[in-house]
Amino acid sequence: MKSIKIISLVLMALSISASFAQVKNQKSENVKILGNCSMCKSTIEKAGSIDNESSVNWDKDSKVATLTYDSVKTSKEDILKRIALVGYDNESFLAPEDTYLNLPSCCQYDRAVEVSANMDKPKSDMAFMDHSAHANKIIEVQGANPLSGVYDNYFAVKDALVKTDGVLASTKAKMLLNAVNEVKMDQLSMDVHMVWMKVLKNIKEDAAKIADTKVIGQQRSHFHSLSKNIYEIMKVSKQESTIYYQFCPMANNGMGANWLSKEETIKNPYYGSQMMGCGKIVETLEE
Amino acid sequence: MNKKFKCLIVFIAILSTHIITAQNIVRYDLTVTDTIVNYSGKEKRAIAVNGLIPMPTLTFTEGDIAEIVVHNKLKESTSLHWHGLYLPNKEDGVPYLTQMPIEPNETFTYRFPIIQNGTHWYHSHSGLQEQIGMYGSLILLKKKDDPTFRKGIDDLPEAPIILSEWTDIKPENVHRMLHNANDWSAIKKGTVQSYSEAIKAGHFKTKLGNEWKRMLAMDVSDVYYDKFLINGENESKLSQFKAGEKVRLRISNGGASSYFWLNYAGGKMTVVANDGNDVEPVEVDRLIIGVSETYDVVVTIPNENTAYEFLATPEDRTKSASIYLGNGIIQLKSRMPKLKYFEGMKMMNDMMNMDGSMDDMGMDMSLQKMDMNTVMYPEISGHPDMKMDKRQMDEKMDHSKHSTNTDQDLVTLNYGMLKAPFPTTLPKDAPVRELRFELTGNMNRYVWSMDNKVLSESDKILIKKGENVRITLYNGSMMRHPMHLHGHDFRVLNGQGENAPLKNVLDIMPMETDTIEFLANVEGDWFFHCHILYHMMAGMNRVFSYENQAPNPYLPDKKWAYKKLQAESNKLHFMAENDFATNGNDGMLMLQNTRWSFGTEWRLGYHDEHGYEAETHIGRYLGKNQWLMPFVGFDWRYRKQNGEVEKNLFGQTNTKDQRAVLSLGAEYTLPLLVKLQGEIFNDGNVRFQLMREDIPISPRIRWAFMVNTDKEYMTGLKYIVTRNMGISTHYDSDMGFGFGTTISY
DSSP: OHHHHHHHHHHHHHHHHHHHOOOSSEEEEEEEBOOOSHHHHHHHHHHHOBTTTEEEEEETTTTEEEEEEETTTOOHHHHHHHHHHTTOOBSSEEOOHHHHHTSOGGGOOOOSSOHHHHHHHHHHHHHHHHHHHHHHHHHHHHHHOTTHHHHHHHHHHHHHHHTTOHHHHHHHHHHHHHHHHTOOGGGSOHHHHHHHHHHHHHHHHHHHHHHHOOOHHHHHHHHHHHHHHHHHHHHHSOOSSOEEEEEETTTTTTTOEEEEESSSSOOOTTTGGGGTTOOEEEEEEOO | OHHHHHHHHHHHHHHHHHHHHSOOEEEEEEEEEEEEEOSSSSOEEEEEETTBSSOOOEEEETTOEEEEEEEEOSSSOBOOEEETOOOOGGGSOOBTTTBOOBOTTOEEEEEEEOOOOEEEEEEOOSTTGGGGTOEEEEEEEOOTTOTTOOTTTTTSOEEEEEEEEEOSSOHHHHHHHHHTTOOHHHHHHTOOOOHHHHHHTTOHHHHHHHHHTTOOOOOSOOOOOSEEEETTBSEEEETTOOTTOEEEEEEEEOOSSOOEEEEETTSOEEEEEETTEEEEEEEESBEEEOTTOEEEEEEEOOSTTEEEEEEEEETTOSOOEEEEEESSEEEOOOOOOOOOHHHHHHHHHHHBOTTSOBOOTTOOOOTTSSOGGGGGOHHHHOOGGGHHHHHHHHHHSOOTTSOOSOOTTOOBOOGGGOOOSSOOOOOTTSOEEEEEEEEEEETTTTEEEETTBOGGGOOOEEEOTTOEEEEEEEEOSSSOEEEEESSOOEEEOSSOGGGOOEESEEEEOTTOEEEEEEEOOSOSEEEEEEOSHHHHTTTOEEEEEETTOOOOTTOSOHHHHHHHHHHHTSOOEEEEEEEEETTEEEEEEEEEOSSEEEEEEEEEOSSTTTOEEEEEEEEEOBSSSOOEEEEEEEEEEEOOOTTOOEEOTTSOEEOOSEEEEEEEEEEEEOGGGOEEEEEEETTSOEEEEEEEEEEESSSSEEEEEEEETTSOEEEEEEEEEETTEEEEEEEETTTEEEEEEEEEO
């Protein structure tokens, strides 16, 4: 009984001394750090504090933080930089744009400066121009190629698979199925028509199966045969732009699988982000 | 007084007319001295030029004559190499290849015409001096009336940027530790990839598969650095730039072994030149700059009262360096997330054949277009800790509009995107010389070579003036290599046809095949080597030598000099270890170079019953992966056993009382990195032994075991405390249980 008392006394003494073991060469300063809620508070304080070096106490109402730190080991600037790097603007540093955008929505405080707005201006001008040019092109071509609806939706399915987004892939596959049904076969030239009749049934089947499920693995296995058939038809018909027939040797359980893309850069629909760059171009279909 | 003054005026007048009429001679005096620096909180030796690290930025204009006078005030010899410059061979600055080393207290003058423009750099080519301060920017400006002058690029405000790194460990020691597969660097970087970490990450099978294929932990770089530097500082500011202004950064990577990712907080970057040669502007989100490459990048300062962070992150992403452009509150760029090493390991397992060669699965990789390392990049392939949450979320709701942490649309520069603004084709009627090199190496013994031969095993490669030399490079090793050619720019055949870009450094990733070509137009002996300093010092070099060249006045005896050059990259490395344990001393001493190994191991008890034992082996490593080492040996032991006779597994008898025998044997590295040793002694006895000493249980704990046909065995654990010290415990069939302290060098 007695020994327990002694132990607890020792423990108490220890904990007291621990709480008194404060930062050496102590310096304290108050600084403003933007933020909203108690979630922000814990993120800010965690990022700013390091054992035996610095501690931060942030008040969510006044937005003022008290920094207490060892002025030999660190500086106000170091602490504020760490805090900005987890998403919080302060007097010395602005948080990176993407870090701010990835904060939980309750934490997305109003920034003093709209960093992105100004920065994107030259870029958005260009994007706007690009876009208009692009739109015109599509309208032109739509009259020319009765299969463009099929192709566009095939690429949409592929992009969804690249993003590993089963829900989107399903929606896009449904649209692909509609586009397949709406193809005006009387407008197809003879040779294209022949191939189209050959692959039509399989394309429909695969599109329907991708549309029916949201399980990405199953969608990808049907996408393999879908791509093969689309390739058959694309080879004989006309495209509005250069198309790349690409191949990943690892897909389809190591047997390899192909897909079609408008871009030269490899973006793998069979693995998505797991192995985005895996693959190579095996054939280029010119315009 | 008056007269004197007049004289002076006349004199000045004469001088200035002289400068105007003749070619403009631009002279720099460079004094090389020892200095003490403090980058990490510790004072260490470094080398400064004119008191500066990096060395001063040298600026010339095309058409100038450069006159650079080097005063060597060191206690060792030195040299300066003008990286990327076209110049007479004797001015190239490679000791024992183009000149004799500049000895202590000697003065040497480099003098050559400037016949090109662009961003270059210069560095010492002596030993490992480049690591401790001897690197600097070398800017060659275009003449104002140059027909290639690009308005909006060549007239922008600009700043030289030179990247580098600092280690508190002496570079000679870093080099020695690399050869000894010392994993202190990995411990400091947190990249040991031990079994406990593998299990925690759910990658036990990956780790086992990796060791089964005889690979050490995979990493993208080998050396632990205490600090990364931009223009000699970890953080600095260039506040002269104003909002709305475009700025040209002339970036050189003066690091000894670090590739750097470049990111900018103020938007996209436009690459306008590479290795001192203009390229068609190309806009990117980020780029990686290989060791010794240069890139010219144009960035914009978007807002007023804000300074934008230009962030250089070494490829292993352990730390970073920043320079802030502009004036005011600092806009930061987010840090690059940590690499997912086990994902990389898994990929390597798939690509590695059992015989140590690599299989690209028919993907024909080239020109940095497919970076297999992306499996390790969380910003592209997703965050490991996010995975679970994301999967759960996927099931619940449509995820397509949600902001994720991955950005697959990041534009990363690769060599395929570089295009010269004008045709760079070589003369069509010149004879073509085709060469092919496979880059080879093995991590375990840190041997780096070409076609499995280091410089000391190869002659100079003879080429003829007027030839087009076309080189195909295949990287069959597990690391990337920045291959640098002296004195020439080569075309990189990257699919841009006539406008193939000109470079003098080619970064080539594992399994890639690239083709380069150049016109042999300046005679001499030109170095061609990997620019990772520690790979170069391990022998990953060749020399292109023009046939029938005129003698070099700075190097009268070229044959002798080449032998010296060869010896520099095949030095012996020393290694020693002793475990001072309660049951005896266990230790070894080793001296090794590229192929040879001289080693002695001992077990010394504290009394006669435990005995004393020493084994000496002299062996030679064979093959590309150096898994096989035949050796001759000598064993000596003494142990008081009262005439007791021991029998081995084969029924052969053996007294341990006193024994001195010669042996013939071989050591072979088995899957799981277990060493099998077979030996036959001159008394007819045979012994086989299995051993492994460095199984990484946790980041700092290593497990060792040994068992042999003499019915001896040992098992032990070691906890690594510092670079040179560990605490160990082991059980030995001869000496019993013990624990102690292991000191290693």
